[in-house]
Amino acid sequence: MTIPFYLQDSYLRECDAIVQSVSGKEIVLDQTIFYPRGGGQPTDTGKIIISASGSADPHGVVSVGVGASDVVGDNANEFRVINVMKKEGKIIHELDRDAGFGVGAKVKCVLDWERRYKLMRMHTAAHVLGATMFNELGVLITGNQLDLDKTRFDFSLESFDRAKFEEVVGKANGFLAAGAELKIYDLPRDEAMKIPGVVKLAGALPPSITVLRIVEIPGLDIQADGGTHVKSLKEVGKIGIIKLENKGKENRRIYFTLSG
Numbered sequence: 001m002t003i004p005f006y007l008q009d010s011y012l013r014e015c016d017a018i019v020q021s022v023s024g025k026e027i028v029l030d031q032t033i034f035y036p037r038g039g040g041q042p043t044d045t046g047k048i049i050i051s052a053s054g055s056a057d058p059h060g061v062v063s064v065g066v067g068a069s070d071v072v073g074d075n076a077n078e079f080r081v082i083n084v085m086k087k088e089g090k091i092i093h094e095l096d097r098d099a100g101f102g103v104g105a106k107v108k109c110v111l112d113w114e115r116r117y118k119l120m121r122m123h124t125a126a127h128v129l130g131a132t133m134f135n136e137l138g139v140l141i142t143g144n145q146l147d148l149d150k151t152r153f154d155f156s157l158e159s160f161d162r163a164k165f166e167e168v169v170g171k172a173n174g175f176l177a178a179g180a181e182l183k184i185y186d187l188p189r190d191e192a193m194k195i196p197g198v199v200k201l202a203g204a205l206p207p208s209i210t211v212l213r214i215v216e217i218p219g220l221d222i223q224a225d226g227g228t229h230v231k232s233l234k235e236v237g238k239i240g241i242i243k244l245e246n247k248g249k250e251n252r253r254i255y256f257t258l259s260g
Helices: 113-137 162-178
Strands: 014-023 026-029 046-050 078-087 090-095 106-111 141-146 151-156 183-188 211-217 221-224 238-246 251-259
Touching: 113 141, 113 151, 113 162, 113 211, 113 221, 113 238, 113 251, 162 238
Parallel strands: none
Antiparallel strands: 014 026, 014 106, 026 090, 046 078, 046 106, 078 090, 141 151, 151 251, 183 211, 211 221, 238 251
C-alpha cells in the first residue's frame, strides 16, 4: 500500500521513495507526493529521479530545496511523470518512457509545484462556491471537473437566474476574502455521515470507505473529500463566472475561473 503524502501535506514538493513494482512505463512506489486523478481533480505531474547513491531513506520526507545533492541530474536517470491513477487499489505512476529500472530502486519524487498549487487553489474555490450554492440555492453538484484555468460544475435547478448566480458568487468571494483557515481531519464513516451536507456530490460514497477524510471551512462547509487544498482561503483569489449554460430540463452548468 502506497503512503499518500499528498493527503497529509499538500505543500510537500519532494520525497524519497522505493519502487515496489514495474510494468513498462508504469511503476508503483512505497510512498508518493503525486495525486492520482479522481473526484474531478486532474493528476499531478512532475519527475522521478534515480538516486546516485542507489539508496534512500525508505521513510524519508525531503522538504523544499533539501536533498538535491544525492540526485543524478542527467536525462538517463530522470523520468517525467505524465499521469497518476488508481488501479486495483494501487497508485500507478505513468512515466514518459519505459522505466529501465527494477523493483527496489531508490528514487526521488519531484512535484510540478506550479501545476499542483493552481489545482489546490481551484479545488478550495470549488468547495467554497459549491457550499455557497448549497446554502443559498439548495443545489447539489451532480458533476464537476477542475482544471488549471477553469472549473465546471453541473447541477440540477429549476430556475436559472444569472443575477442570482452573480449574487451567490459574490457571497463566495466574501468568504474567500475573510481568509478562514481550513481544517482537515479523519472521522469514522458513521460519525461523519451524521453531519448535514457532508457529501456535496449527489450520490453516496462507496460503502467500502469506512473512514472519511473531512475538509472543513469554518463557518461555511464540512465535506468529505480526498483532494489537495490550500491552508487558507486568502491564498485562493477571486471567483469569476466564465459561462452559464442551460443543458436541458433542470440540468445546469457553470464555468468559473480565479483571478488574483
